[in-house]
Structure formats: structure tokens, C-alpha cells
Amino acid sequence: MNLYSIQAGNFKLDGGAMFGVVPKSLWEKTNPADSNNMIDMSARCMLVEDGGKLILVDTGMGNKQSEKFFSHYKRWGNFDLVKSINAAGFAVDEITDVLLTHLHFDHCGGAVFWDNAKQRYDVQFKNANYWSNENHWNWAAKPNPREKASFLDENLLPIKESGRLSFLKNTSNEFVFSEELGIEVLCVDGHTEKQMIPKVKFKGKELIYCADLIPTAGHIPVPYIMGYDVRPLLTMKEKSIFLEDAFEKECLLFMEHDPNNEIVSLKKTEKGIRFDKSFSLEEL
Ligand SMILES: [Zn+2]
Structure with a gap:
């Protein structure tokens, strides 16, 4: 198996929204804010090359939204999804599977692009199956008022219309091996x-793509939960179980939204499980 970090483009989000009820005096130690109170975010996707499969996990927010839309997210740096895939040595048409951890636009937007020649939206990876699960897809297709701004028709409809939307059968709240993808997947609802x-499994270690369960290393302490979460009490429970298990098994955490920490390890302290060390994928 080979793994690649695929940087899809950095952006910024409001620090208060990213840390919910946690006071700024605490979160700014790990995630410093700019003069607009915004913190740096990455969209670090993961590409898994294994046994003839080329699985892309998440896609960043893509390039098709309006200037006005992007103005809220202060994109910065030069990363781009397609360029990053090419730089890793692959063409977009070689991607066999796209696993969308969830359908918030900053995770699935890069799966769809505006085809100027055809004057319509189309899927970016035309030979890939797009993996979601039935519960989440239905949840996103008929969004609640709270998440409505995060689930966009222009992301969901082209994937559905491509005929390549696939649902993972097992959606357990424990890690279960997915026969379809050849990797283990855990479902969380917070x-x-x-x-x-x-x-x-990579180089003898278990590596977990944390997505929005633990978006940055600053979100490792259990109560450090995003204001965006629809069920924060459940996130606390899910994180506690997840962190204990990850620590026991010496798992490494792959950070999607942390521009400064690609992979982190955990340690146990009197206060609970905490950040230990930061690594790059190349250092493993
Ligand atoms: Zn999200």
C-alpha cells in the first residue's frame, strides 16, 4: 500500500465557530486567530493506492463556487486538488474510488467541477465510484435548517446523476472492514x-483519517468541539471512546483541517488523552 497527502487548498474559518463553547483564551494557544478572528484551515485529502485501487478520501471545496461564496472562506496558498493528484504521479481518470467522509461542501466540493465546454456541472473523477452511505445521503439531500448552507445541490446532484453513487453497507459505530473498499470504516453521528x-494500515501502524471528528490537533481534548456539530453531546461521547481506543492501539491520526500537523500521535495525561508528537507522512 502507498499513501499520499493530497492538499486541496487552504482556507479560513471563524475560530469561535470552530471551537464552540471553548473560550478563545484557550483555543488560540493551538490555533491562533487573525484580526478577523479567523483560523487557518487546510483541506488535506488522503490518496490510498492499494491492490489496483486508487481511493481518494475527501476532495476539499473545489473551484466552482462564486467569488462571493469563496470570499467568506478566505482561501490562501497555492494548493489545488487536481494539481496535487498530478504531483503525486496520478491522473484524475485513474482514481477508482472517492470516499466522501460526509457531504459538507468543504469535503465533497472538489468531486464536482463546472465543465465550461459543456456548460454544466460534472464529476471530476469520471471513472470513480463515489462512496457515501444511505442515511447520510438522505440527510444531506433533505437538509435540516442548521446544515442547509453546507449541503449544496451542485455537489450532490451531479454525483447522483453520474450513476456512480455507491453506498457503504455497513455503517457501524465501530471500525468495520469494508469489502467494497478494502479499508476499515467507522461511522459517527455527532x-x-x-x-x-x-x-x-500503513508501515505497521494504524492510521485514521479523522475528518471532522477531530479536525485539527487543537481539537483533541474531548470538550473542544466545533460549533457546527449537530449533536455535540454525542460528539463528546464518540470522541472519548475513539481517543481511548486510538491511544490503546497506538493509532496515528491523519489531520484533514490542520495546516501545521499532518499526522499526530497521542499520549495519556492526568487530564485525558492529549496531543503527543507531530509527523509528516514521509517521516513514518
Ligand atoms: Zn463537516
């Missing part, structure tokens, strides 16, 4: 309905 968290 951030949104049935977010999918994949785990791979």
Missing part, C-alpha cells in the same frame, strides 16, 4: 449523520 472515518 458532527453530522453518519460521518465516515476510514482507517488504513
Whole structure:
């Protein structure tokens, strides 16, 4: 198996929204805010090359939204999904599977692009199956008022119309091996309905793609939960169980939204499970 970090483009979000009820005096130690109170975010996707499969986990927010839309997210840096895939040595048409942890636009937007020649939206990876699960898809297709701004028709409809939308059968709240994908997946319901968290074995270690369960290293302490989560009490419970288990098994955490920490390890302290060390994928 080979793994690649695929940087799809950095952006910024309001620090208060990213840390919910946690006071700024605490979260700004790990995630410093700019003069607009915004913190740096990455969209670090993961590409898994294994046994003839090329699985892309998440896609960033893509490039098709309006200037006005993007103005809220202060994109910065030069990363781009397609360029990053090419730089890793692959063409977009080689991607066999796209696992969308969930359908919030900053995770699935890059799966769909505006085809200027055809004057319509189309899927970016035309040979890939797009993986979600039935509960989450239905949840996103008929969004609640709270998440409505995050689930966009222009992301969901082209995937559905491509005929390549696939649902993971097993949506357990424990890691279960997915026959379809050849990796283990855990489902959690605190951030949104049935977010999918994949785990791979790499160089003798278990590596977990944390998506929005733990978006940055600053979100490792259990109460450090995003204001966006629809069921924060459940996130607390899910994180506690997840962190204990990850610590016991010496798992490493792959950070999607942390521009400064690609992979982190955990340690146990009197206060609970905490950040230990930061690594790059190349250092493993
Ligand atoms: Zn999300």
C-alpha cells in the first residue's frame, strides 16, 4: 500500500465557530486567530493506492463556487486538488474510488467541477465510484435548517446523476472492514449523520483519517468541539471512546483541517488523552 497527502487548498474559518463553547483564551494557544478572528484551515485529502485501487478520501471545496461564496472562506496558498493528484504521479481518470467522509461542501466540493465546454456541472473523477452511505445521503439531500448552507445541490446532484453513487453497507459505530473498499470504516453521528472515518494500515501502524471528528490537533481534548456539530453531546461521547481506543492501539491520526500537523500521535495525561508528537507522512 502507498499513501499520499493530497492538499486541496487552504482556507479560513471563524475560530469561535470552530471551537464552540471553548473560550478563545484557550483555543488560540493551538490555533491562533487573525484580526478577523479567523483560523487557518487546510483541506488535506488522503490518496490510498492499494491492490489496483486508487481511493481518494475527501476532495476539499473545489473551484466552482462564486467569488462571493469563496470570499467568506478566505482561501490562501497555492494548493489545488487536481494539481496535487498530478504531483503525486496520478491522473484524475485513474482514481477508482472517492470516499466522501460526509457531504459538507468543504469535503465533497472538489468531486464536482463546472465543465465550461459543456456548460454544466460534472464529476471530476469520471471513472470513480463515489462512496457515501444511505442515511447520510438522505440527510444531506433533505437538509435540516442548521446544515442547509453546507449541503449544496451542485455537489450532490451531479454525483447522483453520474450513476456512480455507491453506498457503504455497513455503517457501524465501530471500525468495520469494508469489502467494497478494502479499508476499515467507522461511522459517527455527532458532527453530522453518519460521518465516515476510514482507517488504513500503513508501515505497521494504524492510521485514521479523522475528518471532522477531530479536525485539527487543537481539537483533541474531548470538550473542544466545533460549533457546527449537530449533536455535540454525542460528539463528546464518540470522541472519548475513539481517543481511548486510538491511544490503546497506538493509532496515528491523519489531520484533514490542520495546516501545521499532518499526522499526530497521542499520549495519556492526568487530564485525558492529549496531543503527543507531530509527523509528516514521509517521516513514518
Ligand atoms: Zn463537516
